[in-house]
Amino acid sequence: MGHDNQKIEEFFYKNNEQVNNPIIKSFLSDSKNLYLVQKAILYPTEINKKLVDESFQSHYKNIRKVKYVSNLIYFFSLDFDKKRTRLQNRFLLILDRGVSEEGGTTAKELIEDESNEKELNNIVGVGLLDNIEDEQLLKSLQKLTVKQLQILEMIYVKDLTTKEIAQKLRTTPQNISNLHRKALNKLNHTLRKKGE
Known part of the structure; x- marks a missing residue:
């Protein structure tokens, strides 16, 4: 078991830069994904690598969807504010007229x-x-x-x-x-x- 932990630590140490990528960090923060990566490090079979790859692709697609929806909400809110401001300015109550x-x-x-x-x-x-x-x-x-x-x-x-x-x-x-x-x-x- 000690040898396995050392092998995992070495892998993360060697790939420190990639592991600190926000997308990979968020991927590894899920315990199921971390388990799949550890399993692939200890037993680097094609099946284990494929399981990590599929799980990462699914995770990445979800992140892109969230980012896309987040951008939609952001730009929609900007557009809404502009329309609202334009409408308010169109019907100003001018008391001096x-x-x-x-x-x-x-x-x-x-x-x-x-x-x-x-x-x-x-x-x-x-x-x-x-x-x-x-x-x-x-x-x-x-x-x-x-x-x-x-x-x-x-x-x-x-x-x-x-x-x-x-x-x-x-x-x-x-x-x-x-x-x-x-x-x-x-x-x-x-x-x-x-x-x-």
Whole structure:
């Protein structure tokens, strides 16, 4: 038995480089395959060699199948991610774009922010609408969003600067300017329609 172990060790030592190949390592990690190899080393008959060869070919085919399926899964997942990203980018929700063709109110302005609502109500005291006597102007103002009305009131009734309004509404001065401009454009458009 000691002589047999020595013969097997010598074989593995001489073929160390091949034995360390990952495919051969995985082949030898199976106890049945290791037994066939040891048997072929100790009794190098054609039948024993053929049994090792057939077992290795079967093992190699399985590895190739696993590798092939693994690659399929990998590339399919990449392709799926690309399609999903392309689809998501195709149907982006753009809140800064005008709701109607005329531009005017954006989807972002229509979304009410309840967290700021109480604070905004405190800021808006004497309402802009309370000071308007012209019926056409009043109706035009009522078509504006709450935020647009509040900005107009803060500018024209409270006499606040764009920067001060931006701080109170927790936004940028540029956004306040845009909302102010859109409110005035909408008023202008509505009043012109009624004047015609």
